Amino acid sequence: MLLNIDTFNLSFHLDTGKKEPERKQVLFDISLSIKQRETIALVGESGSGKSVTALSVMRLLEDSSSVDCSGSIHFEGKDVYKLSKNGIRELRGNRVAMIFQEPMTSLNPVYSIGNQLIEPLLLHQNMKKSDATKEAIRLLERTGIKEAPARMQLFPHQLSGGQRQRIMIAMALACRPSLLIADEPTTALDVTIQAQILELIQDLQKELGMALLLITHDLAMVRKVADHVHIMKDGRIVENDETESIFKNPQHPYTKHLMNSVPNERRIIRPENNPLIELHNVNCHFKLKSGWKGFMQRDYKIIRAVDQVSLTIHRGTTFGLVGESGSGKSTLANAILKLNKSSGEIVYKDKNLQELSGNEMRPLRKNLQIVFQDPFSSLSPRLTTEQIIGEGMKVHGIGENAAERREIVSGALVDVGLTSDMMHRFPHEFSGGQRQRIAIARSIVLKPDFLVLDEPTSALDMTIQKQIIELLKELQDRYTLTYLFISHDLRVVRALADHVAVMQNGLIVESGPADKIFASPQHEYTKRLFDAALSIH
Template sequence: MSSVLLSVRDLSVTHGSGTRAVPLVHSVNFDLARGQILSIVGESGSGKSMTSKALMGLLPPNVTATGEAQFRGANLLDKNIAPPRGTGIGLIFQEPMTALTPVLTIGMQLTEAMVVHGLADARDAKARAIQMLERVGIPNPKQRMTQYPHELSGGMRQRVMIAMMMLLEPDILIADEPTTALDVTVQAQILDLLRDIVRDTDVGLILITHDMGVVAEMAEDVMVMKAGRVVEAGSVHQIFQAPGDAYTRALLDAVPSVETASVDSKPTDSQALLSIRHLSKTFSGGRAFGIAASVTRAVDDVSLDIMPGETLALVGESGSGKSTLGRILARLTKADKGNVTLAGTDLLSLEGAPLRQERRKIQMIFQDPYASLDPRQSVGAAIAEPIKIQTTLSKADRAKRVAQLLSRVGLTPDMASRFPHEFSGGQRQRVSIARAIAAGPELIIADEPTSALDVSIQAQILDLLSDLKSENGLTMLFISHDLAVVRQVADRIAVMRAGRILEFGPTEAVWASPRHPYTKALIDAAPVPDPSRKRSARAHALDTFPMTPLIEAAPGHWVAL
């Protein structure tokens, strides 16, 4: 590393003023040099993003920053200094879909900033944009220039954001949770890309995250924040091997590892609770100018059994068909063909009152609890709704049941009158779990229930699900792309790709001896929370896989070969 790019001293952020002033960030100090990767770690509300926004001059109204942030001979916190956004410091947001303009093509958004900053004329800007898209690994860059954000995958949108920042040739990149919502293979690609950019251009990278596996994989230095304060800072090896603060130790203890198993597989000699046979679902884009659009096989001839009391994990990348399969089982999406039986009852043939009666037995926990809860409905009313529909309890008894459920998921009965926006993300997910178990289901479909949560909150939610499963004898289909979580919670695993099941079997058998190359790619791409085992070249997802029928490669271990 060479000279210091950014020197931050006594950075503090306050909301309001006078007697109503609320401190959000307290006296943060750090230096960033060329070629350095500094990771700022902490849970939601710790002040990580607020620190970066202060440096970029993006604080909300009535929020002020004090202290010094010396960059290129100027104090970025001085109100008279224009923040060097883009050309000096580039910010990569967590969710590229909201950061990109939906009504402008990718090409227009890539070239606009270069032209505005006077770095290139329109023709040169276009040529440079195409080169940068190719540099960040986007195929067919000329074609992508004419497309809109919604036509790209999440991983490609994040690559576009990185390309947009790099075209302005900044000295510093701030990546704010750049891989939180991405699959493990896409996450590996984005992390490798960021690492290559730092190596090739000698920029300084501030990586903001709550994923300790990503920190171990990427960072050289780490700054741990809690409640707006830096509780510990040091080299990545020091932080992971000898953490000095109790909060840092708690964060590390909460990190799930792909190398840690905590589930003893259930016996599978009993009759299946849920049986899926030859299930298929396709989606079509409709017709344009009388020509049929391409057809996507979201679920392609899937057959599975879920045994009573077990947790079956459905693993795969976005677009593999996992959520579509879950929605078909809950009768939220209609299948094209196939059979689904729950305790001997054919679910797909039911309509009207019989369907409502059986639907009580299958409930879903969605990935985003804020989107799945009605913002105008109190959480008490949301939890009571399925009880009202599925039972004959009186209003008073329903209120008692709601209070019991809130207490069971770690909340308090007085919270029943609050609305979703008054809760944190972890608390909202607890509300969603209470709602899901309210009617006494036999099968829970958990669709990425912890993917957007901090590691400590994630650990709490997983413990809660495990306790509820044991107490109530629940069976669970756990949909996820987080392999470390899956290994901790699942009895068996089904690996899904392009609508097909490529491999399934007992969790430990699949981990110890993965038979399909796609399964091996998923396991290899998962970051390990150990900085001494950084992987310089991880396997990425393969594009094509054999679609032959499953064969039994070992007792209970099936694979497409």
């Protein structure tokens, strides 16, 4: 047996200001075992204890928290909790590797991608720097990163969410571990790259005899790759069985609830007769260093992230934007909000935003809002929920005083399905789904006309994902909001969008009413995208 977790319990010490800290138990009698080459899936809602279980295997919790545990975790016959510091350091990254859920908080923002990829190869594989560099480039190429040598020089913030996740996967696979713990490994990836990454991981399992502990909310992926499934709820494993048995005959009520949480198709299509935002030949090009062309002369490559894009978004509707990571979706959204430099016309309420200065744009900012893909990195860890949501109101002069703003914040929290007593908590005290609700509350509290939703459900489990979709529909109906919805999850797009555009390499290759696009895609790339989605989902 490669990994054996036997009746493992874990409690956190909570500092309540009293002499004796309170204990909160979060794992209850967890038992789980993994053989070589086996894939075990751990499935459940955010906050159910999946990630805590995974972190416990590598003893990563004790470095940042005070914990008590009982039971045992054995890896390759050794009791993990009896290893010395050097022993556990040898285990981490070398014998057991982990792909974390939120790549932006896992990658160091001040080091280049190349430096971070080379580090584990130098530490654990004792490679020369030149060999480590070649291996790092090979790993990037194998995980689907284009122009890998040039990307090595970039920093995490210069990559898309999907590209950052692929970097994390490359780092985890660098030392060819015996056990790979994958915490939502394809969360930020589009369906075509999902299929590639799953195939890559399965190939490496065969090649290395590597086992996989897969933590995910994507039930279709679980059915495709897992040998055995464990369903978690409130820190307990409530059901476990072979994969097909779980899907064909779920026993526990919670398992049945998970199976019924796939997004429903939207039937009501809104009329498109009132343009709110119009784009005419919008371009967003970047210079990328690509080496030297002569003595002291830099060579640059032009990246056409957005190229000659024209589209119209109508008031009160949802415009879905789909495509692979790196296709230009987020760059286009940032260009619309004037967060990126671009050329062409961006017309909002008969005003060309390109002609406005920073000061002239400021009053319009409250009407043009965005909910980012990664709620943890977009919410300040130093501010309470009240301060996060109220910050925009102070900037734009909403509310007569602090008491009135607090009342508005309270209403916004209730609007997104949270409670007003949560306003004094900090972001790290919430689950992923709750953080995303706070990010939505921060935007809608300003009563915007237009809201960019950049992969707002990608990091959420199925049940929370469905709740957020229903929440977005309800808020749209209540406030006549207009959405630009960016996603690689075609099921979610189909559940929300009135109009869909497909992006590839910075270009809109197909656009039209959602029903028509999903029923009869015309472009070869759209067909390939849909085929990849159907092969997984």
